[in-house]
Amino acid sequence: MFRDRLDAAERLAHELETVKGQNPLILAIPRGGVPMGRYLADALEGELDVVLVRKVGAPGNPEFAIGAVSEDGSVHLDEAAARLCSDDWLASEITRQRELIKTRRSHYTPIRPPIDPAGRIVVVVDDGSATGATMAAALATLRQRNPQRLIAALGVGSRDALAHLKTLADDVVCLAAPSHFQAVGQFFDDFAQVRDEDVLDLLPP
Known part of the structure; x- marks a missing residue:
């Protein structure tokens, strides 16, 4: 295509x-x-x-998104999330994605803040x-x-x-x-x- x-x-x-x-x-x-x-x-x-947003992938299938985490810390989950993973696993994965977002922002734009929309x-x-x-x-x-x-x-x-x-x-x-x-x-x-x-x-x- x-x-x-x-x-x-x-x-x-x-x-x-x-x-x-x-x-x-x-x-x-x-x-x-x-x-x-x-x-x-x-x-x-x-x-x-x-x-900066990070996909939350399903356990064992990270390419299948069950939600996403935004740079402001907010979490957006699909209905499938509750069926596919435990609360502990999900909390750990959300924390990991939030840290990755912080790392990316400091790497991509280290000397300026994000542009205000x-x-x-x-x-x-x-x-x-x-x-x-x-x-x-x-x-x-x-x-x-x-x-x-x-x-x-x-x-x-x-x-x-x-x-x-x-x-x-x-x-x-x-x-x-x-x-x-x-x-x-x-x-x-x-x-x-x-x-x-x-x-x-x-x-x-």
Whole structure:
């Protein structure tokens, strides 16, 4: 469906053309969303930063999200969480993800605070979403900080995820919503892992 993340970003930029010139704040979800965010910020004449959320994966299957943790410490859990793991395991995993978020923020933007989204057109971008948990946590957290307009931008997403995200964002721009969805990577010819070093190269100092 896409050659790579840049291909998806180019197509998203076309769909988001109406916000060009309004200094949108592009908030990328690391790590896969950051190359796309860099392209969108340049194409739409906006600012780039990261929004830090961490998926809480199911025990024994970490790629299957049962919730997510936001940078403000809030936790967003799916109904499946109570069935799939114990309270002790979940508490330990949430603590671990919160610490990882703190580490990432100090690593990615060590000399400046996160850019304030208040009053801004905010575009939250990721390469794709299978369950919607990570994007949903980002949107819920950002909504509390009073953006002028909150947009979710995705290369590809499952139909269930997109239905949920539409309740949290003012607009959801997603290039594809296939009926058979297993993993985001299946829709990219090149889905190479994005390294922390790549993120640092793409973010403003």
